Amino acid sequence: MIVDFHTHIFPPEVIARRDEFHSRDPWLEELYGNPKAKMVDAEDLLASMDRDGVDISVTFPFGWSDPGLAEECNSYVIQAMRDHPGRIVGLAAIQPRAGARAIRELERCAKAGMPGFGELMPHGQGYRLSDTPLLAPLVEAALDLGMFALTHTSEPVGHLYPGKGDVTPDELQSFVLAFPTLRVVAAH
DSSP, rough: OEEEEEOOOOOHHHTTTTHHHHHHHHHHHHHOOSSTSOOHHHHHHHHHHHHHHHHEEEEEEEOOOOSSHHHHHHHHHHHHHHSSSSEEOOBBBBOGGGTTHHHHHHHHHHHHOOEEEEOOOOHHHTOOOOOOOOHHHHHHHHHHHHEEEEEEEOSSSSSOOTOOOOOHHHHHHHHHHHHHTSOOOEEE
16 A cells, blocks of 8 residues: 655645735745646545555645635645545644634544644744744644644755755754654654
8 A cells, every 4th residue: 555645735726826825825935936836636636646556645735824724725625535535634734823723723623534733834834843832732632632743844954945944853853852742743
């Protein structure tokens, strides 16, 4: 069995109006501002899975700064999970700075069958992965729900590239040490 554990999908309306959404989220603009940067919906993902022999994809929305956009895109991923059970597993996009709203969204997504949350995008969402006071309520809720976290990580050396961000190994280490019982997937 082949599982692709890191995919992103977008609702078709976000793809169709990508320039409008770029103006609403600078991190989206950084990653998808180039018209050659491909944005895919659930059907595109499934087609690529079929073409490449992938059995299951773990997918998640973009790490939006706006919690409302994260919630809308989470709903799209939840529907994709329902439409394609056993093929698409979704994770919840959460904006940790949204406080209680973020926890309510995490609970909604867990109830819908999402086993985890992520991809955390600290650089693009305006916080640090080492900000334990900010992240503690979210992590506590995730632990109560039996969820894991997937976070963006990057290397501190080498050239800059779109999406590199600043979640270096020391930031990741701070997060893991602060929350030792949380299962964490370090993307990239």
